[in-house]
Amino acid sequence: MAVLKVLVYPDERLRQKSQPVMKFDEFLLNFVGDLEETMRLGPPSVGIAAPQVGRFERIILVDVSCKPEIKNHGRLVMINPEIADKEGNVVGREGCLSVPDYTGNVSRWERIQVRAFDESGARQTYDMEGFEARAVQHEMDHLNGLLFLDRLVSRRDGLFRRKVYGKRP
Numbered sequence: 001m002a003v004l005k006v007l008v009y010p011d012e013r014l015r016q017k018s019q020p021v022m023k024f025d026e027f028l029l030n031f032v033g034d035l036e037e038t039m040r041l042g043p044p045s046v047g048i049a050a051p052q053v054g055r056f057e058r059i060i061l062v063d064v065s066c067k068p069e070i071k072n073h074g075r076l077v078m079i080n081p082e083i084a085d086k087e088g089n090v091v092g093r094e095g096c097l098s099v100p101d102y103t104g105n106v107s108r109w110e111r112i113q114v115r116a117f118d119e120s121g122a123r124q125t126y127d128m129e130g131f132e133a134r135a136v137q138h139e140m141d142h143l144n145g146l147l148f149l150d151r152l153v154s155r156r157d158g159l160f161r162r163k164v165y166g167k168r169p
């Protein structure tokens, strides 16, 4: 496995739309392994999307289990994800490996039902809410070339400068 280089804003490639995955094979599994290593060994992060490492396919990884007080599904690999149902709105703070110097307040669906393939090609459906639902929506935006910066609730006071986006201890 390998840690991949993460594209950083304002890299134009982050604006590119990603294509559906057509083939579930060992190359996909290897890539998911590399993507996961990149997420886990870099600055603390609860999700990553393939286009952030320059691979424009509809693959995201989310794992919010580091916050055990939050309802979650553990490690999630979602391929060609689609939001099938959604409900409610909630504003919360988001950060991004590709926008290391800022965090921002963004409004998201509070509860979602997501349909996706897992890495073995099996269809899955997940009902989720709160922080995990937020993380999935954030990562799905990357697949369409969108960043949290595009969704700030306010340009004037919705953006916050990070002091240090530190390494893991």
Ligand SMILES: [Zn+2]
Residues within 6 Å of the ligand: 095, 096, 097, 098, 138, 139, 142
């Ligand atoms: Zn992001």
